[in-house]
Amino acid sequence: MNMHAQPQRTLAETALIDAFGERLSLLPGDGAVMVKRDDAIEAIKHGLPTRRVESWHYTDLRRLLTSVPAFEAGAVVKALAPVLEGSAVLPVLNGVSQMKLPEIDGVTVQRLSEKLTDGSVAPGLDPYGSDDAIGALNTAFVADGYFVDIADGAELEKPVELQNLQAGGQSHVRLLARVGAGAKAIVVERQAGEGDEALVSSVSQLVIGDGAEVTWLIVQEQPDTATHLAQFKAHIGKDAKLTLFVMNAGGRLVRQEVVVRTTGEGADFKLRGINLLAGDTHTDVTMVLDHAVPHTTSTEVIRNVVTGKARGVFQGRINVHQYAQKTNAKMACNTLLLSDDGEFSTKPELEIFADDVVCGHGATVTEIDHDHLFYLMARGIDEKSARGLLVKAFVAEVIEELDDEALVEALEARLDGWFSTHG
Amino acid sequence: MLEIKNLHARIVDDGTEIIRGLNLSVKAGEVAAIMGPNGSGKSTLSYILAGREDYEVTEGDILYNGQSILEMDPAERATAGIFLAFQYPMEIPGVATMEFLKVAMNEQRKARGEEPLKVPEFLKRVKEAAASLSMDMNMLKRPLNVGFSGGEKKRAEILQMKLLEPKLCVLDETDSGLDIDALKIVSDGVNALRSPDRAIVLITHYQRLLEHIVPDTVHVLYRGQVIKSGDKSLALDLEANGYAGVIGQAA
Numbered sequence: 001m002n003m004h005a006q007p008q009r010t011l012a013e014t015a016l017i018d019a020f021g022e023r024l025s026l027l028p029g030d031g032a033v034m035v036k037r038d039d040a041i042e043a044i045k046h047g048l049p050t051r052r053v054e055s056w057h058y059t060d061l062r063r064l065l066t067s068v069p070a071f072e073a074g075a076v077v078k079a080l081a082p083v084l085e086g087s088a089v090l091p092v093l094n095g096v097s098q099m100k101l102p103e104i105d106g107v108t109v110q111r112l113s114e115k116l117t118d119g120s121v122a123p124g125l126d127p128y129g130s131d132d133a134i135g136a137l138n139t140a141f142v143a144d145g146y147f148v149d150i151a152d153g154a155e156l157e158k159p160v161e162l163q164n165l166q167a168g169g170q171s172h173v174r175l176l177a178r179v180g181a182g183a184k185a186i187v188v189e190r191q192a193g194e195g196d197e198a199l200v201s202s203v204s205q206l207v208i209g210d211g212a213e214v215t216w217l218i219v220q221e222q223p224d225t226a227t228h229l230a231q232f233k234a235h236i237g238k239d240a241k242l243t244l245f246v247m248n249a250g251g252r253l254v255r256q257e258v259v260v261r262t263t264g265e266g267a268d269f270k271l272r273g274i275n276l277l278a279g280d281t282h283t284d285v286t287m288v289l290d291h292a293v294p295h296t297t298s299t300e301v302i303r304n305v306v307t308g309k310a311r312g313v314f315q316g317r318i319n320v321h322q323y324a325q326k327t328n329a330k331m332a333c334n335t336l337l338l339s340d341d342g343e344f345s346t347k348p349e350l351e352i353f354a355d356d357v358v359c360g361h362g363a364t365v366t367e368i369d370h371d372h373l374f375y376l377m378a379r380g381i382d383e384k385s386a387r388g389l390l391v392k393a394f395v396a397e398v399i400e401e402l403d404d405e406a407l408v409e410a411l412e413a414r415l416d417g418w419f420s421t422h423g
Numbered sequence: 424m425l426e427i428k429n430l431h432a433r434i435v436d437d438g439t440e441i442i443r444g445l446n447l448s449v450k451a452g453e454v455a456a457i458m459g460p461n462g463s464g465k466s467t468l469s470y471i472l473a474g475r476e477d478y479e480v481t482e483g484d485i486l487y488n489g490q491s492i493l494e495m496d497p498a499e500r501a502t503a504g505i506f507l508a509f510q511y512p513m514e515i516p517g518v519a520t521m522e523f524l525k526v527a528m529n530e531q532r533k534a535r536g537e538e539p540l541k542v543p544e545f546l547k548r549v550k551e552a553a554a555s556l557s558m559d560m561n562m563l564k565r566p567l568n569v570g571f572s573g574g575e576k577k578r579a580e581i582l583q584m585k586l587l588e589p590k591l592c593v594l595d596e597t598d599s600g601l602d603i604d605a606l607k608i609v610s611d612g613v614n615a616l617r618s619p620d621r622a623i624v625l626i627t628h629y630q631r632l633l634e635h636i637v638p639d640t641v642h643v644l645y646r647g648q649v650i651k652s653g654d655k656s657l658a659l660d661l662e663a664n665g666y667a668g669v670i671g672q673a674a
Contacts, residue, residue: 370476371513372513372515374473374475374476374497375509375512375513375515376515376518376523376527377474377496377497377498377501378473378474378497378498378500378501378506378507378509379501379523379527379530379583379587380498380501380502380527380530380531380534380587381498381501381526381527381530382498382530383496383498385526385530386498389518389523389526390515390517390518392517393515393516393517393518393566394517395517396517397516397517400517
């Protein structure tokens with residue numbers, strides 16, 4: 001948070017502080033949780049981060065968050081058909097988890113509203129740094145979500161889809177997951193909704209045991225009336241693998257933070273991201289990756305399509321700790337800029353304290369390749385369709401890398417959906 | 424079928440004139456070979472026929488079936504039946520070859536007012552065409568031309584030509600980069616497309632290709648003009664004596 005006292009609170013800051021006073025009696029949690037909530041709202045009282053806070057330089061939250069809607073307790077929203085056919089769906093509807101949930105072999109699911117009172121959650125509510133505004137907002141207001149425990153050695157037959165569906169107003173949700181040693185799972189985190197003005201905070205926290213393999217897909221398709229502030233945090237154990245796929249295809253003001261730490265040798269992290277940006281919107285993906293032990297690897301590939309007056313940001317920070325020798329990390333951010341009014345800012349940062357590592361990063365901003373366009377048109381494909389094929393191809397490359405036919409098909413269908421309304 | 428009249432064209436970027444008063448006429452059913460030394464404007468001519476925007480026609484006209492095509496964009500020309508087999512086919516990552524073929528075939532059908540192909544019929548046609556060119560179907564599962572060898576790319580061009588069934592085929596140095604076996608396969612593919620209602624324009628450096636695809640007419644292009652036309656014996660003469668003699672006569 002910005003520690004400078006603000007001369008005057010913004011409307012949004014005042015609304016958040018007032019809302020906390022009104023909500024406090026309704027918020028679940030044991031004593032330790034309630035102390036964290038107090039700390040969090042204190043941080044908000046110091047002011048939302050501005051461009052003067054380095055990690056928020058391109059997303060001046062204080063300026064961009066112009067209003068905060070009230071809570072809409074009575075609003076109704078229905079669970080969606082899952083992205084991947086056959087998934088077990090765990091919906092959070094208008095900020096509330098459900099009583100009746102599907103049975104999933106090898107998985108134990110608890111409602112977070114209950115978990116918040118059992119004494120186990122509070123330590124995870126600490127902010128990860130002095131500028132953790134999303135963490136603070138969520139900690140102050142989080143009322144529900146799920147805790148998903150995947151047993152050691154469990155290889156899930158079908159994917160699990162966590163749906164966080166807003167119905168307008170505010171919702172603050174936390175999704176906790178423990179993946180046991182040697183377990184294998186595909187998890188979809190679906191972020192969507194249909195309300196009028198919405199403010200959503202959603203924090204996912206994942207601990208991956210030794211040798212486990214997780215593919216976690218964040219599919220964010222909020223309407224352009226929503227402010228979506230999200231955080232994904234993970235610890236990756238020894239010889240464990242995490243593939244995180246992030247697709248942003250909606251929202252008016254979006255920030256998706258990715259905070260990952262390798263905690264055991266042989267851990268591998270892949271981040272694959274697609275940002276489809278349209279209209280007068282602002283979307284920020286900010287990653288902080290800590291290679292904290294020796295012999296861990298990571299690759300990050302982000303592809304962006306910018307149309308209209310959309311603004312996009314990718315900040316990728318890789319910290320290689322002093323003892324994290326033999327780290328291998330590679331980061332790339334490629335942007336297809338399709339309009340004169342759109343913009344994309346990329347800030348890669350490597351902080352390397354070890355001396356025997358391989359680290360690299362690259363960023364490009366391009367337009368559609370005219371030779372490619374000519375080639376397709378020379379086969380009778382009209383200009384609009386040819387452009388569409390090329391733009392889709394640019395992002396589809398990232399999806400195809402997932403190397404799982406069902407995943408690839410399902411995600412390409414999401415892409416097609418976006419292109420049919422924005423192409 | 425194709426009539427090029429006093430064509431002048433230049434590169435848009437720097438204004439360099441490449442085609443300088445070119446005349447050429449190709450009838451339906453004819454195979455016309457265009458030969459000429461490096462830099463004579465052969466590839467430029469093929470791009471101008473296909474409608475590439477990097478070139479600007481400053482004078483003259485190109486008539487296709489009696490209609491000027493200068494105002495048509497590349498897609499319109501393609502759906503009208505003009506096909507360019509590229510000298511250097513583009514690699515397009517992320518565009519699946521099969522998807523591309525299906526879109527191209529159906530866009531052309533749509534432009535002609537025909538129904539899109541049903542999937543089994545589409546697959547059948549692709550399989551047949553691929554088999555006739557000794558192409559492995561697995562290759563077509565890859566992104567368009569990505570990782571294809573030079574010879575594979577040329578075969579893929581002919582495959583597209585077979586599937587799209589154009590009326591005017593322009594082949595830009597289709598023989599370059601082909602070994603003898605591949606040259607035979609590709610030539611057989613082109614010969615199979617010869618028909619009374621289709622014209623083929625072969626752009627090549629070498630007589631070698633013309634042994635496999637025997638032309639009806641041969642035209643020598645030099646400094647943006649056709650300086651000499653003849654039958655297939657002209658190509659043999661060029662092979663034996665080089666371009667110098669023909670250029671000398673024209674000068």
